[in-house]
Amino acid sequence: xxxxxxxxxxxxxxxxxxxxxxxxxxxxxxxxxxxxxxxxxxxxxxxxxxxxxxxxxxxxxxxxxxxxxxxxxxxxxxxxxxxxxxxxxxxxxxxxxxxxxxxxxxxxxxxxxxxxxxxxxxxxxxxxxxxxxxxxxxxxxxxxxxxxxxxxxxxxxxxxxxxxxxxxxxxxxxxxxxxxxxxxxxxxxxxxxxxxxxxxxxxxxxxxxxxxxxxxxxxxxxxxxxxxxxxxxxxxxxxxxxxxxxxxxxxxxxxxxxxxxxxxxxxxxxxxxxxxxxxxxxxxxxxxxxxxxxxxxxxxxxxxxxxxxxxxxxxxxxxxxxxxxxxxxxxxxxxxxxxxxxxxxxxxxxxxxxxxxxxxxxxxxxxxxxxxxxxxxxxxxxxxxxxxxxxxxxxxxxxxxxxxxxxxxxxxxxxxxxxxxxxxxxxxxxxxxxxxxxxxxxxxxxxxxxxxxxxxxxxxxxxxxxxxxxxxxxxxxxxxxxxxxxxxxxxxxxxxxxxxxxxxxxxxxxxxxxxxxxxxxxxxxxxxxxxxxxxxxxxxxxxxxxxxxxxxxxxxxxxxxxxxxxxxxxxxxxxxxxxxxxxxxxxxxxxxxxxxxxxxxxxxxxxxxxxxxxxxxxxxxxxxxxxxxxxxxxxxxxxxxxxxxxxxxxxxxxxxxxxxxxxxxxxxxxxxxxxxxxxxxxxxxxxxxxxxxxxxxxxxxxxxxxxxxxxxxxxxxxxxxxxxxxxxxxxxxxxxxxxxxxxxx
RNA sequence: GGGCGUUUAGCUCAGUUGGUAGAGCAACUCUUUUACACAGAGAAGGUCACAGGUUCGAGUCCUGUAACGCCCACCA
Numbered sequence: 001x002x003x004x005x006x007x008x009x010x011x012x013x014x015x016x017x018x019x020x021x022x023x024x025x026x027x028x029x030x031x032x033x034x035x036x037x038x039x040x041x042x043x044x045x046x047x048x049x050x051x052x053x054x055x056x057x058x059x060x061x062x063x064x065x066x067x068x069x070x071x072x073x074x075x076x077x078x079x080x081x082x083x084x085x086x087x088x089x090x091x092x093x094x095x096x097x098x099x100x101x102x103x104x105x106x107x108x109x110x111x112x113x114x115x116x117x118x119x120x121x122x123x124x125x126x127x128x129x130x131x132x133x134x135x136x137x138x139x140x141x142x143x144x145x146x147x148x149x150x151x152x153x154x155x156x157x158x159x160x161x162x163x164x165x166x167x168x169x170x171x172x173x174x175x176x177x178x179x180x181x182x183x184x185x186x187x188x189x190x191x192x193x194x195x196x197x198x199x200x201x202x203x204x205x206x207x208x209x210x211x212x213x214x215x216x217x218x219x220x221x222x223x224x225x226x227x228x229x230x231x232x233x234x235x236x237x238x239x240x241x242x243x244x245x246x247x248x249x250x251x252x253x254x255x256x257x258x259x260x261x262x263x264x265x266x267x268x269x270x271x272x273x274x275x276x277x278x279x280x281x282x283x284x285x286x287x288x289x290x291x292x293x294x295x296x297x298x299x300x301x302x303x304x305x306x307x308x309x310x311x312x313x314x315x316x317x318x319x320x321x322x323x324x325x326x327x328x329x330x331x332x333x334x335x336x337x338x339x340x341x342x343x344x345x346x347x348x349x350x351x352x353x354x355x356x357x358x359x360x361x362x363x364x365x366x367x368x369x370x371x372x373x374x375x376x377x378x379x380x381x382x383x384x385x386x387x388x389x390x391x392x393x394x395x396x397x398x399x400x401x402x403x404x405x406x407x408x409x410x411x412x413x414x415x416x417x418x419x420x421x422x423x424x425x426x427x428x429x430x431x432x433x434x435x436x437x438x439x440x441x442x443x444x445x446x447x448x449x450x451x452x453x454x455x456x457x458x459x460x461x462x463x464x465x466x467x468x469x470x471x472x473x474x475x476x477x478x479x480x481x482x483x484x485x486x487x488x489x490x491x492x493x494x495x496x497x498x499x500x501x502x503x504x505x506x507x508x509x510x511x512x513x514x515x516x517x518x519x520x521x522x523x524x525x526x527x528x529x530x531x532x533x534x535x536x537x538x539x540x541x542x543x544x545x546x547x548x549x550x551x552x553x554x555x556x557x558x559x560x561x562x563x564x565x566x567x568x569x570x571x572x573x574x575x576x577x578x579x580x581x582x583x584x585x586x587x588x589x590x591x592x593x594x595x596x597x598x599x600x601x602x603x604x605x606x607x608x609x610x611x612x613x614x615x616x617x618x619x620x621x622x623x624x625x626x627x628x629x630x631x632x633x634x635x636x637x638x639x640x641x642x643x644x645x646x647x648x649x650x651x652x653x654x655x656x657x658x659x660x661x662x663x664x665x666x667x668x669x670x671x672x673x674x675x676x677x678x679x680x681x682x683x684x685x686x687x688x689x690x691x692x693x694x695x696x697x698x699x700x701x702x703x704x705x706x707x708x709x710x711x712x713x714x715x716x717x718x719x720x721x722x723x724x725x726x727x728x729x730x731x732x733x734x735x736x737x738x739x740x741x742x743x744x745x
Numbered sequence: 746g747g748g749c750g751u752u753u754a755g756c757u758c759a760g761u762u763g764g765u766a767g768a769g770c771a772a773c774u775c776u777u778u779u780a781c782a783c784a785g786a787g788a789a790g791g792u793c794a795c796a797g798g799u800u801c802g803a804g805u806c807c808u809g810u811a812a813c814g815c816c817c818a819c820c821a
Contacts, residue, residue, distance in 0.1 A: 023780090030783065222818085229821085244821060257821090293820050301821045310819030369820085425749065432748070432817065516816095551757065553814090585759045585768080589750085591815095595757055597770045604783040615780030657761060663768075678780070 023617045024726050031610035033574025033603070036722045041162060043721070049737050050167040052105045060737040061105055068104040069506035070096060071490050072161075072168060073514045073522070074176060076115035077153040078122050081160040083548040083556065083582075083594060084515065086566035089164040090579040091545060091658070092513050096167055097714040098653045099510075101740040107506050109493050110161065110168035112154050114177035116449035116482035117376050121211065123149050123448075139447050146448045160567065165575050165717045167736065172502070174493040176485045177450065184492035185485050186453040186465045188533060193463045195397050197406065197532075198442070202387045204305070204312040204322075205441055206372065209330040210379025213445040214388055216481060217438060218520050220381055222370040231298060231363035232355050234284060235275040239268055241362055243297030245369060247355065248347035251280040251334055252325035255303035257314055260288030262299050278354045279336045280325075287318040306385050322385055330382050344382070389443040389452060389478070393528075400535060409531035410434050410524055419527065421542045422656055423589040426519060433520050440525075442481045449479030487525035490538035511656075512539040516546060516589055543656055546591035548582070553593045569599055576716035577603035583715060584662040605666060606719040609712070612674050613705060613723045619685050620702040625729040632693055635700035638677055642668075642707050646742040649711050662715045669708050677704065702729055707741045 048054035055061035070092055075085055092108065100106040123146045124134055134142040154175070161168065174181060192198040205214045231243045240256055258265035265286070272285040284302075291314065292301050305315035305322040315322060325334045332339045338350045355361040372381035393406045411434050413419050414427060421427050443452060455462040455473040462468040467475065488496070490512075494503040508530070512523065523542055530538035549555055550562040557563065569578045573596075580602035586592045631639065645668055652661035683689065684697040706729065713720040713735050724735035732738035 027780085030781080242821080246821085291819075296820050303821095308819075308821085310821080313819075370818095428748070429816070436818070520817095553757090587759090587761095590758095591751095593757060595770080598757075600783085601769045607783045608781070611781035611784085613780085618780070652761080655761080659759085660761065663759070667768080674781085675785080679785085682779095 022621050023614055026726070027610065027614040027617070031607045031719060031722075033576065033606065033718065034571065037165075037575055037718045040718050040721045041165070043725075043734065044165075044167065044736060047734055047736070049100070049734065050108065051169045051171050052107050055100070055737060056105070060732065061100075061103060065103055065105045067107070067505050067510075068096075068099040069107040069109070069509045070511055070513065071493050071509055072108065072110045072166075073512075073518075074111040074113035074174075074486070074489065075157050075161075076118050077112050077150040077157065078115055078118050079153055080156050081566060083564055083566050083569075085160075086164060086569075086578060087545055087548050087582040087586075087592065088513060088515070089161060089166045090582045091543070093164070093166045093717070094579070094583060094658050094662075094714040095511065095513070095653075095656075097717060097736060098658075098740070100167070100736065101710065101713065101738060103739065105505070107172070107502075108166070108168045109172050109174065109506075110166075110170060111174035111176070111489075111493060112157060113486060114150060114175065114449065114482065116444060116446050116479060117211065117213065117215075118482075119146060119150060119153075120446050120448040121376060134447070142447055163567065163570060163575065165579070167717075172493070176482070176489070180495070181485055181488070181492045182450060183465070184488050184496055185450045185480065187497045188484075188488060188529065189453050189480075190463060190465050191533070192391065197392050197395060197397060198389060199392060200387060200389050201439075202385060203390070204307070204309050204383050204385050205388055206374075207328060207382045207384040207386065208374040208377055208379045209328065209382050211374055211377035212328065214386060214441055214443060215374055215376075215381075216441050216483075219375050220372050221375045223373050224368055225371045227367055227369055227371075229297065229363075229365050229367040230352065230355070230361060231365075232360045233362070234273070234277050234282065234302075235360070236358075238273055238275055238284070240265055240286065240300045241298045242300045242302045243363075244302055245367065246344075246348065247351040248332065248339075248344050249304045249307045249325065250302055250351065251277055251282070251332075251339065252304045252306050252323045253277075253282055253284060253302045254305055254323060255285045255287050255315065255318060255320040257287050257289040257292045257301045257303055257318075258299060259290065259292040259294045262292070262294045265300060278339065278351050280334050280339075285318070285320060287314075287320070289314055289317065307383050309383055312383075312385075324385055326382060326384065328384065330380075388441050389454075391440040391442055393437050393439055399532070406528050406532060407434055407437060410528050413527045413531055413537050418537045419540065419542060422544065423587070426516060426542075426544055426589065430519060430524065433524065440481075442484050443476075443478040444481055445477075446479050449482060450485055452476040452478050452480060483521050483525055486522055487529040488533075490526055490530060491534060496534070507534070508537050509539045511541040511543055513543045513545065516544040519544065541656070544589050546586070546589055548592050548594050551593055551595035553591075564594065569596070573599045573603040574606060574718065576606050576718050577601075579717075580605070580662060580666070580715055583659055584666065586659050588656065602666075602716075605670065606716060608670055608674060609709075609716070609719055609723065612669065612678065612708075613726070615678055616701045616705040617726065617728075619681075620698045620705075620729075623698050623702045623729060625699070625702055625706065625731070629692075629695050629699050631700060632696040635696045638700055639703055641672075642704055643742075646707060646711060646740075650740070650742040653714070658715070665708075665712050665715065669712065673704055673708060677701075706730070709735060710738055710741050713738075 052061060056063050073088060075081060096106055096108045189198060206220050208215050227245045229243050229245055230247050231241055233241050242256060244250060268286045269288045272283060275282050275284060303311045303314055303320060305312045305320055306324040307326055325332060326344060327333050330344050332342050332347045339347050374381055396403050396405055414421065414430060453464060454476040455468050457472045490509050491503060491507050494500060494507055496503055526538045530536060554560060554562060566578060577599045581594060581599040649661045681697045684693050709720045709724055721735045724730055
């Protein structure tokens with residue numbers, strides 16, 4: 001709170017020295033982002049230049065210019081934007097502004113994501129505070145509440161996106177759950193069903209008892225927990241002891257697997273034993289299966305086909321029956337009163353107590369193992385057999401006359417070089433994920449989302465884009481995984497399934513910029529859908545950014561209380577400063593430990609630019625940039641220098657190295673232009689200086705300022721645009737569409 | 746169990762193709778000179794995790810080790 005710079009010397013001697021009389025008053029004060037940025041935003045809004053059609057109409061972009069497009073990864077309508085979003089917007093806007101200035105037909109298409117499960121649970125929690133459950137409201141009323149919440153979130157998000165300076169084209173805004181996107185979803189579902197790629201199946205799935213819905217494999221996290229490994233026999237007569245951490249599930253066992261090469265148990269393979277386990281009659285068949293690890297536990301595994309995906313696979317291999325013993329509320333469905341209706345945790349104790357009383361428990365030992373947890377709700381996953389809808393990723397089908405699988409389409413798009421992933425090392429991650437991919441469960445027991453376009457009437461089933469004719473049809477109550485609609489995003493936003501001009505012009509999109517944490521959820525699924533439906537890649541380059549962490553490198557979270565609101569940072573330091581702090585030095589895939597000091601440094605830089613301008617404007621009054629005088633060799637060298645820099649920056653930008661480009665520009669502007677060139681040129685600008693040399697220097701300064709502003713505009717759009725508005729020798733009405741100072745490659 | 750990343754100045758981090766290291770912040774000295782004290786000038790600070798190797802030369806390439814972190818995976 002100490003330093004308000006004295007400016008008294010200005011008013012005392014306004015006409016002294018080389019300071020011109022014509023520098024606008026505004027430059028007498030330090031740069032103020034808070035007063036300047038809203039005005040610039042207004043100018044951008046009015047110009048309409050973020051719409052490529054307007055750019056063509058106003059003649060700042062050639063009608064036949066090459067297209068460049070990005071679709072904004074749609075933020076979830078679950079609340080407000082965080083620093084991760086700010087980082088995404090900063091990077092994408094930098095790319096977009098660069099391409100627009102290069103004269104490309106540039107489209108950045110914005111939108112939001114309904115984010116089914118996330119939004120629904122958020123609203124459920126809000127209602128809970130008022131003691132209201134969604135069942136009390138009913139489906140329609142509940143959905144109205146969700147939509148209202150979504151609308152409010154949407155409006156907040158839109159204003160935040162604008163505040164970041166993101167030059168998206170709002171006239172093309174989309175929502176993953178609006179009418180146009182809904183048509184795209186139903187069209188896709190129908191086509192995939194017709195091709196046999198979507199099927200309804202009874203399988204063991206990941207049931208989230210807390211969220212009361214099925215979730216996909218990708219939505220399951222593994223957490224290390226301490227547990228007890230119990231070693232026991234089903235009965236006194238049973239020849240093989242087995243080990244488990246979940247004794248309560250053993251009432252659903254139908255087999256025991258031993259390794260066929262294990263001499264201890266080989267003689268029992270093929271035999272079936274009837275036992276009564278904790279009051280439940282079981283028929284256990286001993287099978288030989290290579291997957292049984294002779295080294296672990298007793299070397300024998302109890303097979304519970306209904307409550308373990310691996311056991312289900314084993315059961316399928318050996319023709320063992322599946323018996324469900326746990327229900328959707330994670331309560332027991334079998335047994336006497338000590339089990340029936342009890343929670344699994346209580347049932348576990350009951351079973352252990354029974355084993356002890358029967359003398360069947362041979363060993364109890366502590367063990368560290370992985371527990372499956374639902375990433376959204378945090379609930380412990382209960383594998384259950386259920387009838388759900390799936391996308392078959394391994395099924396061979398006819399794709400434009402070629403036999404292939406969805407998995408193959410995903411692999412080929414990247415392996416064949418049609419998509420470049422940055423940083424490259426994520427290729428491996430991507431391929432590894434594909435190799436391990438199982439069928440994608442796409443149905444959810446949620447109310448908020450795209451209702452599955454399937455109708456039932458008795459034994460009849462209708463799969464269609466619209467509801468069937470006639471009475472008595474009931475639509476499937478479930479909704480689709482939110483990623484199903486996100487997967488269509490690059491082309492559903494451009495009008496697909498209609499063959500629109502936008503689709504022809506802007507698809508495939510040029511680059512997808514998103515976080516590495518959703519490479520599977522989203523990036524892979526977009527490649528799948530685009531390859532399947534359009535037979536082309538959804539984007540040519542994938543630029544993956546990392547996480548924004550706090551200055552200590554910790555993930556930002558509510559429980560740590562270290563969440564930083566980007567709007568607060570903008571209020572304090574300006575958008576340009578925040579953008580620079582989010583871009584400079586942060587390569588693709590690298591996490592960013594955001595410190596406020598870094599932002600402060602760049603807010604000073606904005607002020608430095610302000611003062612560079614103040615000096616230059618004072619020195620270059622009357623200069624006509626279009627009339628280049630014969631330059632003194634020193635000045636010519638400076639012109640050559642910045643031209644070379646422009647080329648280098650262009651190259652960096654085209655190779656997605658803007659984290660380097662930003663830093664180079666910072667150094668050039670501050671430590672070359674200001675510290676060396678301006679300091680060194682003062683002697684040539686005095687009244688007694690040689691007029692020819694003075695003219696040379698003045699032209700050179702105007703040239704350097706103009707080009708510095710252009711090169712910096714993609715990074716710091718606000719301050720550069722604000723300055724541009726005061727330049728007497730500008731060659732475009734707005735900097736955002738001014739020609740880029742290096743020729744296209 | 747696999748795969749990947751990180752380890753560079755007190756702190757947070759850059760360092761694109763190999764040529765004896767850079768920025769911001771912090772700390773030190775000087776300067777309020779007519780663009781800017783949200784500044785300028787100057788000085789200081791690093792055996793680039795460790796051990797080998799390739800090379801005329803390695804923070805940068807190769808091998809191994811350690812610590813930390815992340816992702817994936819059906820060891821019950």
